[in-house]
Amino acid sequence: MRRRSADGVISGPPRIPFYNNPRIRGVLYQLILLAALIWLAYEFVINVRANLAAQGFSSGFGFLGNTAGFGVSQSLIAYSESDSYGRVFVVGLLNTLLVSAIGIVFATLLGFVIGLARLSQNWLVARLAGGYVEVIRNLPLLFQILFWYLAVLGTLPLPRQSFSVFGQVFLNNRGVIVPAPLFGEGASYVGGACLLGILATIALARWARHRQDLTGKQFPVFVSGIGLIIGIPFLVLATLGFPISFETPQLRGFNFVGGIRLIPEFIALLIALSTYTAAYIAEVVRAGVQSVPHGQSEAALGLGFKRGLLLRLIVVPQALRVMVPLLTNQYLNLTKNSTLGVAIGYPDLFGLFAGTTLNQTHQAIEVIAITMAVYLVISLVTSFVMNWYNMRLRLVER
Amino acid sequence: MTGPNAFVRQELISALPPPLMASGVVLWLRQRLFSGVFNSVLTVVSVALLAALLWPTIRFLLIDAVWSGSSREACVGQAGPVGACWPFITAKLTQFAYGIYPETEQWRVDLTYLIGVALLVPLLVPRIPYKIANAFLFFAAYPVLAYLLLVGGYENIGLPHVETRLWGGLLVTLVISFMGIIGSLPLGILLALGRRSDLPIVRMLSVIFIEFWRGVPLITVLFFATYMLPFFLPESWKIDPLARVLIGVTLFAGAYMAEVVRGGLAAIPRGQFEGSTALGLGYWRTMIFVILPQALKHVIPGIVNSFIALFKDTTLVLIVSIFDLLGQLRAGFADQNWITPATLFTGFAFAGIIYFAISFAMSRYALYTEQRLAVPR
DSSP, X not given: OOEEOTTSOEESSOOOOGGGOHHHHHHXXXXXXXXXXXXXXXXXXXXXXXXXXXXXXXXXXXXXXXXXXXXXXXXXXXXXXXXXXXXXXXXXXXXXXXXXXXXHHHHHHHHHHHXXXXXXXXXXXXXXXXXXXXXXXXXXXXXXXXXXXXXXXXXXXXXGGOEEETTTEEEETTEEEEOEEEEOTTTHHHHHHHHHHHHHHHHHHHHHHHHHHHHOOOOOXXXXXXXXXXXXXXXXXXXXXXXXXXXXXXXXXTEEESSEEEOHHHHHHHHHHHHHHHHHHHHHHHHHHHHSOHHHHHHHHHTTOOHHHIIIIIIHHHHHHHHHHHHHHHHHHHHHHXXXXXXXXXOOHIIIIIIIIHHHHOOHHHHHHHHHHHHHHHHHHHHHHHHHHHHHHSOOXX | OOOTTOOOOOSOOOOOOOOGGGSHHHHHHHHHTOSSHHHHHHHHHHHHHHHHHHHHHHIIIIISOBOOOSSGGGGSSOSSOOOOBHHHHHHHHHHHHHBTOOGGGHHHHHHHHHHHHHHHHHHHOTTSXXXXXXXXIIIIIHHXXXXXXXXXXXXXXXXXXXXXXXBOHHHHHHHHXXXXXXXXXXXXXXXXXXXXXXXXXXXXXXXXXXXXXXXXXXXXXXXXXXXXXXXXXXXXXXXXXXXXXXXXXXXXXXXXXXXXXXXXXXXXXXXXXXXHHXXXXXXXXXXXXIIHHHHHHHTHHHXXXXXXXXXXXXXXXXXXXXXXXXHHHHHHHTOGGGOOTTHHHHHHHHHHHHHHHHHHHHHHHHHHHHHHHSOOO
16 A cells, blocks of 8 residues: 655555564464474374384283283272273272272361361460471472371281270271171162152252242251251161171281271371371361451341351351362362372372383383373363352352 | 648559559460360360470480481380481481482582572572572573583593482482473463463463373373383483483473463553553563563462472472482381381481471562562552
């Protein structure tokens, strides 16, 4: 559009060379980036093929069907040495989920206690909780796992000199032995009864809310719910004549028979993960409670709320909005940190699969890719659920 | 003037002390420790807990401890309770500090530490000027110098080659932390900028990269770097095991750093971008001279916290057979000469104090900068 007028002055917008046009530049940069990535990927594939051929390793996922041939110290499903690597994978995954799930429960309980203790009016209690958080958070987790495993559990006495708790639970250097439940005839009905109790409680809660909406009358849902969930299974047990009994472990020779033995690796990992994550959860709890402005409590007290209702209806829902994403993050961290069990030989997914299976099959690419994929899927699914939940909880501004 | 029974006091009575129960220490005790039955019980329980924790620890570490000796005999076979076995630490101190770095060359490690401290301290104290030059020396020149000093390979000037296989202990811990820090910060900044970029492909790739590394545990990353990476590279490339771990740690920490930096970028008002565009600055100049200086300053505490996490995570390298401080400690426990009931606790106490001291110092520094940079409200 540049025009030269009669007196030779150039007017109109100046012509921009195409390489200075930001849009064209953007496209160009991205094309270069893509080309570089494709080239990199191509190089990787070439190298992988050359390296595999040079070292004579097989590739592909066929190895999952091969016989593993090694024992596993803890398995939730039936497993023997003649089972396949595929089954090893499942055993490991279940062990990871087991230690993570129990760890999450303990970490949450301990974390809430310590977080609330840090907010306590009592100076000493607040300081103790603060000290716990500082010490635990400033020491590496692997250090703590090794400490519990080598120094605490490793120095427990031999089975013959076990510490005994009321003659039921025994601690020794081979782990913790607890009584095993024995399920008699009809014990499976108890699970069904529990489920029935939970369903009845949900129905009751819906009915109570509906009635309160209509009439304003309240119903003690919490107490009756506990009554239903515990009461129905108890009734079932009583009518069946208590078919569940416990088998106490007995010392025979050098070892215990009966009961369930929790391996020391599991105990050490569980203690370390729970106490470590609890310190972080304590901080989350503190942040959550402190995020609710004091005016909210004052206003509620001014409106005549009682202490319990104030917490339940005013403080907790607002604190949860801050806490839930942070808590989920900690739960994810705990699950990912359970991989550190490999340092003490806990048979989790990582230890069994990226550890032993990798050593035996030498299929590093497949094994590590599968392992990473599992953790990645867990993380991504959790964060998708979290985003959805956050959307729902978001403050609606009017 | 007045009647014989009148008495007028001429001077002021001195003020009574405030009631004992409503002031000073007693009031504080009453309010903060004994304000009710429940609180009093809590206090008593806490005191008991504290005593039960502290007293045995002090006894073990100091009172009952054995301070000198040359083998396990010094730490066993005495009457009375056994305390910490400090001779174990003394005997293993060189290994904890240097691994099996050749003894005649250990001065190089010391010198590297010394230069590092000399550059780091002025960087941390806000009052000392020349921050940019200092930062350049510390983050760009120092790694090169440290590499030359530690790896060597120059016989003629008295710096023979020392393989990283021989490195160990605190040296490895610090090398991995430091290299992770200076590698992850630029990577994190680039990724954060990429994630906020207008270019869709750049943005998508950044998001994938960040979420991938954040979604997997660090130990799988280390395994990836140790066992899988060599397959991806030409056979002639022999990457040193320590360098592989460094690559893994840097990628992993970079993804976390990106999220920290992104938080800082998000806090910069739009007007800053618009203003610098109006002044005719291009994208990179806007970022380097206007946005990043402000954004990074905002997130110094977050950056230091990532450094703490990185420092603690360096312990994981022992799983891929690189002997950092914790790895050397574990190796020390296996020494037949020093197997005593107290060795384990002594070793953990020693390493724990080192880890705690460094992490705690960093976290206090983060807190200090946070307060210094906080906008007074």
